[in-house]
Amino acid sequence: MSTLVIVVIDGFGVGAMPDAGALRPGDLSADTCGHVLDHCRAALGRPLRLPALGALGLGLVRPHPDLARRTDRPVAVGRAALGYPGADTFAGHQTMMGADFSRVTVAPxxxxxxxxxxxxxxxxxxxxxxxxxxxxxxxxxxxxxxxxxxxxxxxxxxxxxxxxxxxxxxxxxxxxxxxxxxxxxxxxxxxxxxxxxxxxxxxxxxxxxxxxxxxxxxxxxxxxxxxxxxASLDHTRQLPDVAARAGLPVTLVGKAADILACDAAVRRPAVATAEVLEHTLSAVRSAVQAGRGAVRGGRGGLVVANVQESDLAGHQQDTERFGSVLEQVDVGLAELTGLLTGPGDRLIVTADHGNDPTVGHAHHTREYVPVLMHRPDASGIERLPDAATLADVGATAAAALGLDPAELTTGETLLSGSSGRSAGPL
Structure with missing residues (x-):
């Protein structure tokens, strides 16, 4: 009867992957999170106000003076490598939902x-x-x-x-x-x-x-x-379809509504961050109400939301706008954690790649991304191993919903006490 929400802060990397400089050597210095925090403190004369991200453990994944270095919330925290070539929103989301994009063709x-x-x-x-x-x-x-x-x-x-x-x-x-x-x-x-x-x-x-x-x-x-x-892939072996077949309502918000396939999903496309957050909160309120009305046959649900304006700020090399989007998202995350309080409810905050606005170009950057999980019925903090691929986020979400991660094309659960792994071609 649980509700699980994945919020993808588009382009919010936490430091360069080892192969980030293969195309552009300067990208080895990419650190979207750290550089946005540093620049905004200097420009605004104050640190960014990110209490919800701090409580979710961002400062444990990317230590920084402007982020809390501890939290009393029951969270699981770690970071993930991308698991696909380059740094791309579409490939990132498809991988996160359980597809194997490790062999995507690169062709100008x-x-x-x-x-x-x-x-x-x-x-x-x-x-x-x-x-x-x-x-x-x-x-x-x-x-x-x-x-x-x-x-x-x-x-x-x-x-x-x-x-x-x-x-x-x-x-x-x-x-x-x-x-x-x-x-x-x-x-x-x-x-x-x-x-x-x-x-x-x-x-x-x-x-x-x-x-x-x-x-x-x-x-x-x-x-x-x-x-x-x-590109052709088996959408029936991605998280939204697997959840829908199990009878869970699925809602796709923002850019996720444009790029993820699931015939049964409710779609709420939007670009403006305020609109993305309102659609997400509305879907969660409905899912939580249904999940807690289980005596009437209700279920919780899966909500996948993409915050696109962070990525747009990265492309525009507008660091202050990136910081403003993060503060806006933080307010929304605080509301989400206030709603997701039931047994089994989960919020996963992550990203699909980096987009460092200070690195000197308007491209995505190949960075690790945060994996921050709010889990109100757990105890203490669990430090997750580095995920080899974003597909591990999807597998972890599947396990949290009581689904079989092996139904996904690829991915391995990250939480201790969970099991399930699948692998195979597209």
């Missing part, structure tokens, strides 16, 4: 222009190269290009201005590209920009070329529409 668009162009032409589209640059202009309005916000070759985008083309048309282009793309994700993006999108094209790392989406104004101007088309 430049190596597949002929194949993609041929598929689009066969589908009836007008396809033009953009000068000598390795990206495509489709129907005079949609750019097919490398995604510059993830590591080179992880994702491709199909982007258009909604004043020029409908989102359905952009999505149609993206689906045709997805059919021949070897990469983890093809993303359809529609938004509003003051100038034509070709004005925002720039070179990325590793020979990639694409749209500078933050510079285009898509994130600032309202009306953003996004659809993530992922």
């Amino acid at each position: 668009l430049a190596g597949h222009l002929d194949e993609v162009s041929g598929a689009l032409k066969a589908a009836g589209h007008l396809v033009e190269p953009l000068g000598e640059r390795p990206l495509l202009l489709v129907d005079g309005a949609v750019l097919v290009h490398d995604n510059l916000e993830a590591d080179p070759g992880i994702n491709w985008n199909a982007s258009g201005r909604l004043s020029d083309v409908s989102f359905d048309r952009i999505l149609s282009v993206a689906r045709t590209v997805r059919a021949v793309a070897p990469v983890a994700r093809v993303i359809a993006v529609g938004g509003h920009a003051d100038r034509t999108l070709t004005a925002y094209v720039r070179d990325g790392d590793g020979g990639t070329v694409g749209l500078d989406t933050p510079a285009s104004g898509f994130y600032r101007n309202g009306g953003l529409q996004v659809r993530h088309l992922g």
Whole structure:
């Protein structure tokens, strides 16, 4: 009858993984949490107000003078390696829910222009190269290009201005590209920009070329529409589907509603942090009420929420905005822990990668992420082993819900006294 909530603070890393410098040597200094705390103290003249994250044990995972170094809450704390190549929101969430993304293909668009162009032409589209640059202009309005916000070759985008083309048309282009793309994700993006999108094209790392989406104004101007088309995987062996089959209500909030598959889930897409938190709290209130009304046949439920504005602040290299988002999230976490007080109720706070706004570029950073678990019916603090993959977070959540972690494609439970491991290809 328990309720389990996973809150993903997008881009909130706690220090570089050993291979973080493989693409950009400077990324070995990445530390999103520590650098945001340091910068905000200097800029604001005070430490960030993060009492809920402190009570959840963040200071035990990433020691810092501005974080409490102990807590009297019954928590389990640790950190997780990513378990997939690069640093990417889609791959991070799919892995966290139990998919095996360890062998995702990394492929810049430049190596597949002929194949993609041929598929689009066969589908009836007008396809033009953009000068000598390795990206495509489709129907005079949609750019097919490398995604510059993830590591080179992880994702491709199909982007258009909604004043020029409908989102359905952009999505149609993206689906045709997805059919021949070897990469983890093809993303359809529609938004509003003051100038034509070709004005925002720039070179990325590793020979990639694409749209500078933050510079285009898509994130600032309202009306953003996004659809993530992922590589083929068995969604029935991910946590949301496994929970739904067991009769648990499943709610996906924020970006999680856009990128996770579960036919039975209630979806609450949102970008604004206040809206993400309100949807999450509303879902938890309903789940807790149902779980405690078990005499009427009620169950608790699973809620997975993504806070995206932290990641957007990282891309914009806006450290103070990142800190402001963290303070806003902290207030929401305090409310969540106040709701999740029943036997078996759990809150897991984690991330999908890093996005250090001080590291000198606008890309994700390959960092460990925190794993902070609120467990009101436990006693004391449990220090978790370093997780080899975010899939271990999903397996731990499954076990906490009384589900069999072996139903997931991969992942191992982290808590002592839990068991269950599964492994296998996608």
